[in-house]
Amino acid sequence: MKIPARKVLPRKPAEPDGWKPVLNGPIFCAPLCGRGCTKAEHDKAVENAAKLAKSLGPTWKPQVWENLGWHHCAVSPCGRLKVHPRLVKGSNCCAYLDHEGDSGGLWVARATTARAAVRAVVKQAEDEARRILATFWAVKPLVK
């Protein structure tokens, strides 16, 4: 008996516009968020994202998103580095570094400034790359 090929249906997002913020007076919030985020919070996040990106250099891009509040960060031109701000005085900026196309942070570093956080996270990756290469070159001659 021949088994019929399984029909694959196109994927449909559960809530296509659920994360699209809706402006209603001073409220600018997505139905799936529901916190009651404001347009003023959004605008402040946009402004802070632009300042943060500018502090890192002209090619850095500001990024703003909503999830129980408006948040922001700056993204490197290659997309591998993301820097999150100091949220309150005395806290640290946080830099995340990952491979191209990966959105997490394989390496993470905190520092008092965005630039220092970037330097620290790149050094972490460099130190690890050095250790990986030392291991690689030590065992490579054993592989025939």
Ligand SMILES: [Zn+2]
């Ligand atoms: Zn919201």
